[in-house]
Amino acid sequence: MKKKDFLTIRDWTPDEIMAVVQQALTLKQSGRDLARRPLEGYTLGLMFDKASTRTRVSFEVAMLRAGGGTIFLSRHDTQLSRNEALKDTAQVLSRYLDVLAIRTYSQEWVEEVARWADIPVINALTDLYHPCQILSDLMTVKEKKGSVRNLKIGWVGDGNNVAHSWIHAARKLGFELVLACPPGYAPKPEVLGEGAPNIRLTTDPAEAVRGADVLNTDVWTSMGQDAEREKRLQDFSRFQVNEALVALARPDVIVMHCLPAHREEEIASGVLDGPRSVVLDQAENKMYLHQALLETLLLA
Ligand code: CP
Ligand code: NVA
Numbered sequence: 001m002k003k004k005d006f007l008t009i010r011d012w013t014p015d016e017i018m019a020v021v022q023q024a025l026t027l028k029q030s031g032r033d034l035a036r037r038p039l040e041g042y043t044l045g046l047m048f049d050k051a052s053t054r055t056r057v058s059f060e061v062a063m064l065r066a067g068g069g070t071i072f073l074s075r076h077d078t079q080l081s082r083n084e085a086l087k088d089t090a091q092v093l094s095r096y097l098d099v100l101a102i103r104t105y106s107q108e109w110v111e112e113v114a115r116w117a118d119i120p121v122i123n124a125l126t127d128l129y130h131p132c133q134i135l136s137d138l139m140t141v142k143e144k145k146g147s148v149r150n151l152k153i154g155w156v157g158d159g160n161n162v163a164h165s166w167i168h169a170a171r172k173l174g175f176e177l178v179l180a181c182p183p184g185y186a187p188k189p190e191v192l193g194e195g196a197p198n199i200r201l202t203t204d205p206a207e208a209v210r211g212a213d214v215l216n217t218d219v220w221t222s223m224g225q226d227a228e229r230e231k232r233l234q235d236f237s238r239f240q241v242n243e244a245l246v247a248l249a250r251p252d253v254i255v256m257h258c259l260p261a262h263r264e265e266e267i268a269s270g271v272l273d274g275p276r277s278v279v280l281d282q283a284e285n286k287m288y289l290h291q292a293l294l295e296t297l298l299l300a
Helices: 014-030 054-065 086-096 107-116 131-145 161-173 205-209 226-235 279-299
Strands: 043-048 069-074 099-103 121-123 152-156 176-180 199-202 214-217 254-257
Touching (some): 014 131, 014 279, 043 086, 054 279, 099 107, 131 161, 131 214, 161 176, 161 199
Parallel strands (some): 043 069, 043 099, 099 121
């Protein structure tokens, strides 16, 4: 059987996306079952060359809970840092591991590893996409709102990797997505494609937030952009998610942030810690979602 990768939301069908979301919700609702070890004997490799707290730990715990094991590899400690060919690395790792999750800069690099590897490859964040984040965020939306359909989801901030994966999800699932980004920070045209009636761009944060069921933001300076930080702080100053902005949304809005957050920059502490925030549930849900994803890729 041909192996299946998870490199972007775009590559999966709506049914595949919602099946893994539902499986994650079922895992959460079922509670811990120490006798259930569907991935016993399986090994996950995590190859990261960007920092991570949530993604790394939730993948490792997910694998442990499913009965499997994990090997963490900092890319700089492998022979890749001494120019071993990517093809050779991918083929060798395929002989040891059952699945490989990668966090790095270049989306093309992850896609090339996936081409050479004989095992499923998971994109655990690139400069362009963060598809695992959006699967676990869809899980959180479904958990809190009952469904991901017929919702208005507002994005306020950078048109970045997380925003790009939200755009893919909106295309697949049809919910309304309004992204408010400062001029010059809109999502990439190649991700937006020809556009879609349910996806709108604006430079006015209020337009994205007014009447929203879900309000989403992320850091103004992503990993790899640190040299631009001072300029970005200025360019994004009108785009903070604070109490005044949240007041424009529906009263039952949920406020999401993939974390890590920069308090008092893209989000006010009062909102991050406030009653509408679901950020800790989002972080927790990554563990169930990653377990469901691993089980899907390895056993389905
Ligand atoms: N949201 C997320 O991916 O967090 P980490 O960078 O801590 O993995
Ligand atoms: N946009 C952020 C997400 C971190 C999880 C980054 O790429 O740094």
